[in-house]
Amino acid sequence: MHGPANGPFYAIYYPALAIIGVPANLVAIIILSRGRCGLSRFITYYLVAIAVTDFLVMVTAVRYTPGCAVSTVLVYATRDGSVWLTVAFTFDRFVSICYQKLKTRYCTEKTALLVIGMVITLSYVKNVPFYFTYQPLYILDGVPWFCDIKSSYYTIPSWQAYDWLVHILTPFLPFFFILLLNALTVRHIVEASRARRRLKGSESAGDPEIANRKKSIVLLFTISLNFLLLWATYVGHFLYVRVTAEAYFTGLDFNDPHLIFVETTNMLQLLSSCNNTFIYAVAQNKFRNELKKLLTFPFAIITSCFRLNSAS
Template sequence: MVAMALGDLMVVLTGVILNRVVGIYAPVSLLSYTPACRVQTVLVYISRDFSVWSTVAFTFDRLVAICCPKLRVSYCTERLATVIVCVVLGLSCLQYVPLYLALEPFYFANGIPMYCTTISNFYVDPEWIAYSWMNHIFTPCLALCLILLFNAVTVRHILISSRVRRALRGTDNNTDPELENRRKSVVLLFSISGSVVLLWATYTVHHLYYRITNTYVYSGGDDPIFILQEAGHMLLLLSCCSNTCIYVATQRKFREELKNGLKYPLTLVVATLK
């Protein structure tokens, strides 16, 4: 969960603050130079993929913890979690090394390269087309499929266990805390799966559209395809931050600490008045 939060924070810093906010309100800055623009663009993709795949890793960790009690002892350890996080981050970095090479200066100002754009043959060369499709197959297609699969297996295990427990309890009408916790877990897992699929759908549809129709240039800000592209990026950035919020907000200890934090200023004021 710490890795997920770190990935989401990286998305906010690179994809939202540096790329969107600074790009709009400070169009001429240190990030305007081509080397900085290249690094910033690559970091946006790395942080996005790390956020998504850390969510996949955490979803699998929950599956093991709930469905595989024997494997849980050896798998759900802090050391192995650290190794998995480092591997995911390393693979995300390696995946976008070619993207750095696919960026070139947008124009030159007094001989200084400014901003960055994809090279002219990025959309036509078979090698770059294959690279682009590979990236989109891994993220989001494969990642979403794995999240759905892991959550489906976990939900199925919970439902079967709950059915057996309910049968053993017989006609006892007293509320079962264990069954209530399992019901909340099912709702949580469905919320995660639905959130990821819905928020990534627009981005995926746009990618399929421009690759199939070869539509790479837009007529302006009111072009429907341009609006689809920007909506997809907005929802993508939101998706990278929603999962951690959902997971954390459903934790009882977190809710208790949040309540204490909200009550603390009032308690301090009352104590001061006394």
């Protein structure tokens, strides 16, 4: 085994990501749950659910646990839940913007809760078989350490079919749906905005409806592009493994280009579960205001205490 030249970088990156991602997602959960961001409740449900699954991804993926097979199932399940909740949110926005008649029936709190429950449940059911694909990476004094994928995973047809199914469901189908839904949504918004400008003429410059549509485009594009860009290497790695017939995991040589590619894929995946809070902060004025209040709240309490002590 070569010297782990890149090992220290990975050892620093994952804890640092946890230090940033865990509190960032907690902040998003708190702010969105308070319902003061000017969003309808069913939209808030989707965003809170995404934040919760992202939080669970950060907690389960960047900490070592003795039962790494169980941990892997939890990581994959929460990751898939986050991805498909992003798809569900994108579809909800597509219906809300493009189909006003269907909006009153579909875009409701009851539907949002039902969709969220189905997505989370199916995500866990889909990933349970992964528990049976792992074996110890090595055994030291009779104690199994870490996890390695069994060689049978690459040779038995049923496992190969399952591997294709897993990757088609996440992320190939989400890639397709998010691209399609965003393209249709943006086309509808652009056409509706043009028609509104023709009707309102010069008054359209300050039209709040057009401004709201632009915000919708920004939020949709930002969340979607975040997903597409940070998952692109995952798709590339899957295709690479299929073309070259190499294993997903090749050992612990941190100078191996394949391992570097694998770790880069993992790092970008985890990053996609870390930065939605920052996306909301950039795209939503009311979210930024609530974030400022939350961050300054402890200082406001301390200041009030000093003032009370001074007055007494």
